[in-house]
Every structure is written in structure tokens, then in C-alpha cells.
Amino acid sequence: MFDGLGTPTDKKVRVAFPEAGNHVIACDLRSKDWKNVYNQTVAFIDEVILEKTKQYSFDLQGHRGARGLSPENTIQAFEKALDLGVNTLELDVVISKDNKVVVSHEPWLNEEVTLDAKGRKITKKDALAFNIYKNKYKKIKSYDVGSIGNPKFLEQKKEKAYKPLLSELITFAEAKNDQIRYNVEIKSTPKDEKNGFQPSVAEFSDLVIEQLKNAKLSLEKITVQSFDPRVLGYIHKTYPAFTLAFLTYKNDFETNMKMLSFKPKIYSPYFILLNKEEVKRIQSKKMKVIPWTVNKKNDIVNLLKMGVDGIITDYPNIAIPLRK
Known part of the structure; x- marks a missing residue:
């Protein structure tokens, strides 16, 4: 546990703790309480080391694959997440003109990361004007x-990629x-429906469920989530x-649940909305708590200490060492 740096005949003994970064404690042998001080110090260092190596059981979900490391919602990002060892692939879907279920966060293009078929960077105006629901998948x-890479994620690998089905x-x-599981977000809003960026809620949902059924996956492997x-x-x-998950970005659990007439199996809030009491409150209703999108190790650890059931992150590589 420790390396003695002195001898019993010294007036002072210095003790180094390699497992805790070689912090050195000096114990004065002339003090009657030096043994108590020393024992308390050892206990404290033990606690620090245990906390540094503690692991948790939780559902690790790669957000949009592994957005922090590879282009979001692409085959490359999902491959990266799989290689890292996530439990679940988290992704978003929209609908094309020819009723294809396309993996994409928005029903338009993102000018920050998109090149056209000729390799030219598109403008913001062009990006917003490109309505995926009004275009066939071949063009998409x-x-x-x-x-190009995403300027918000400097570790993201730059590689040619497309929006897959x-x-x-x-x-x-x-x-x-x-054995991989899927958490599929249906990107539906009343505004997008009104403005012609998506089909009706029923048609949208039917198209997604049809694809999931056609894949002949065990239903235990599938979660469908939405803010809508x-x-x-x-x-x-x-x-x-x-299995359904209710995504939320504001308000507390009880306020948000008033928007539903039933109790889904999973509640997925923006992580900053959670505290230990809120987690216990949700789980007391027999619902799992899986917050999004948690990208800093300290935040992940704090949430795991609260007892959450899963973590959605752009950086699965950060969370992997924390998982049992």
C-alpha cells in the first residue's frame, strides 16, 4: 500500500502513496497522535484510489454513433461505437420523399458538415432549403x-460519409x-409537420416501425424515443x-409526465435537469433513467453515483472505463 521513506529512528517519517500519484505525507514521531493521523491518511488515500477505479453497471449508448469521434449518424460513427464496445446505438431518423427511413438528426442538411455531389460546401440557405422529405433518397x-468534419468536435475524424438508411x-x-441494441429517435415536431418537413405522426411512426419489424430483431433490442x-x-x-423512451429538455419529471397519458419504460432528460432525488423519484415509478448528452467524465461519474440506468454520450471512449 505504501513505501516508507524513513526509518523508525527518524524524528519524522515520510510516506509515499504510489497508487494516489505519489503524494507524500510527513508524520512527526514526536507527536502522540502521529499514528492516528497516519491511519486516517491511509484510509483517505484508500478511498481516493477506490473512487478512481470504481465501475458501474449501466447501458452505454453511443450518441449518433460516436459523434465526438466520427461523423454523426453515419456508418463510420456506428462502427466506431461498436468497436469501442457500447451496449446501444443511439440514432435519429427522418423520412424521404420516397418514404425511406433515413438516419439523420434534421430533416434538412447541416451546412457546417456537408458537401454537395460535386464536392462544394453548401450555404446555410441551401442547407435549410434542402427538405429531405421533398427529396428522394438517391439524391440525399x-x-x-x-x-469537412464538425468544428464543434475537434476529435472527430474527417472522412467521406453519407446519410444511411x-x-x-x-x-x-x-x-x-x-447483441447490439438500438435506440431510435423519431425526429417529429408539430412545427416540422406543419411546414412540410415530415409526414403525419401516424405515417412517420408506421414507416419506422415497419422497418424495425422487417429487420426481424428481438423487441428487447429496440427502444423508440421521441420528444414528441x-x-x-x-x-x-x-x-x-x-419499448418507449420520453425525451425531455426542460422542466421536472412530474411536469413533463403530464404531457403523456401513459407511463413509458424510460425517461430520458437533458442531464443537467437531474439530481439524486429526481432519479429516485423517477425510478420509484418503475421507469429507467437514461440522460443525454453527457460528454465530460466528471458529469458521467456524478450521474452514475446518482444511480442512473444509462448514459448517452458523444464520447463512448470516456465512459467505457467506468462500466463493469
């Missing part, structure tokens, strides 16, 4: 969403790891066997 796939992703992931209570309500009523 022609855009490169990886070569949900079916393509599942086929790829199953071939690589048939209408989506969750429709799927709960129409496809009751599917």
Missing part, C-alpha cells in the same frame, strides 16, 4: 456529410455484433409491444 445519399445501418451492425408526446402516444396505442 449523394451529399458528403463527413469530409435505417435498414442499412441495422444490417451492418448485426453483422458486426448481433404525440409519437409516443400513437406507438403506445398502436404497437404496445415496443
Whole structure:
């Protein structure tokens, strides 16, 4: 446990603790309390070391694959997450003009990361004008969403990539790891529906569920999540066997749950909304707590100490050492 740096005949003994960064404690042998001080110090250092190496059981979800390391929502990002060893692939889906379920966070293009078919950077105006729901998948796939890299994620690898289909992703992931789970977010909002960026809630949900059924996956491997209570309500009523997660970004648990007429199995809030009491309150309702999007180790550790059931992160590599 420690290395003695003195002898019993010295007036002072210095003790180094290699496991705790070689911190040195000086104990004065002339003091009657030196043994108590020393024993307390040893106990403290033991606690520090234990905390540094403590591991937890939790569902590690790679946000948009592994957005911090590879282009988001692309085959490359999901491959990275799989290679790192996540439990679950978290992803977003939208619908194309030809009713394909496309893996994408927005129903338009992101000018920060997108090149057109000729390799030219697109403008913000062009990006917002490109309505995925008004374009066929063949054209959507022609855009490169990886070569530029995301300026918000400096560790993200720059590599040519495209927006894949949900079916393509599942086929790829199953071939690589048939134990992997999926957390599929239906990117629906009343505003996007009104402005023609998505089909109706029923059609949107039906198209996604159809693809998940066609993949012939065990339902235990699938979670469908959404911020839109209408989506969750429709799927709960129409496809009751599917596990649902309620995504939230503001307000407390009780306030948010008033938007639903049923209790989903998972509650997924923005992580800063949680504290230990809130986690216990949610879990007392027999619901799991899986916060998003947690990218700093200290925040991940604090949430695990609170007892959350899972972590959604852009950096699975940070969370892997914390998992049992």
C-alpha cells in the first residue's frame, strides 16, 4: 500500500502513496497522535484510489454513433461505437420523399458538415432549403456529410460519409455484433409537420416501425424515443409491444409526465435537469433513467453515483472505463 521513506529512528517519517500519484505525507514521531493521523491518511488515500477505479453497471449508448469521434449518424460513427464496445446505438431518423427511413438528426442538411455531389460546401440557405422529405433518397445519399468534419468536435475524424438508411445501418451492425441494441429517435415536431418537413405522426411512426419489424430483431433490442408526446402516444396505442423512451429538455419529471397519458419504460432528460432525488423519484415509478448528452467524465461519474440506468454520450471512449 505504501513505501516508507524513513526509518523508525527518524524524528519524522515520510510516506509515499504510489497508487494516489505519489503524494507524500510527513508524520512527526514526536507527536502522540502521529499514528492516528497516519491511519486516517491511509484510509483517505484508500478511498481516493477506490473512487478512481470504481465501475458501474449501466447501458452505454453511443450518441449518433460516436459523434465526438466520427461523423454523426453515419456508418463510420456506428462502427466506431461498436468497436469501442457500447451496449446501444443511439440514432435519429427522418423520412424521404420516397418514404425511406433515413438516419439523420434534421430533416434538412447541416451546412457546417456537408458537401454537395460535386464536392462544394453548401450555404446555410441551401442547407435549410434542402427538405429531405421533398427529396428522394438517391439524391440525399449523394451529399458528403463527413469530409469537412464538425468544428464543434475537434476529435472527430474527417472522412467521406453519407446519410444511411435505417435498414442499412441495422444490417451492418448485426453483422458486426448481433447483441447490439438500438435506440431510435423519431425526429417529429408539430412545427416540422406543419411546414412540410415530415409526414403525419401516424405515417412517420408506421414507416419506422415497419422497418424495425422487417429487420426481424428481438423487441428487447429496440427502444423508440421521441420528444414528441404525440409519437409516443400513437406507438403506445398502436404497437404496445415496443419499448418507449420520453425525451425531455426542460422542466421536472412530474411536469413533463403530464404531457403523456401513459407511463413509458424510460425517461430520458437533458442531464443537467437531474439530481439524486429526481432519479429516485423517477425510478420509484418503475421507469429507467437514461440522460443525454453527457460528454465530460466528471458529469458521467456524478450521474452514475446518482444511480442512473444509462448514459448517452458523444464520447463512448470516456465512459467505457467506468462500466463493469
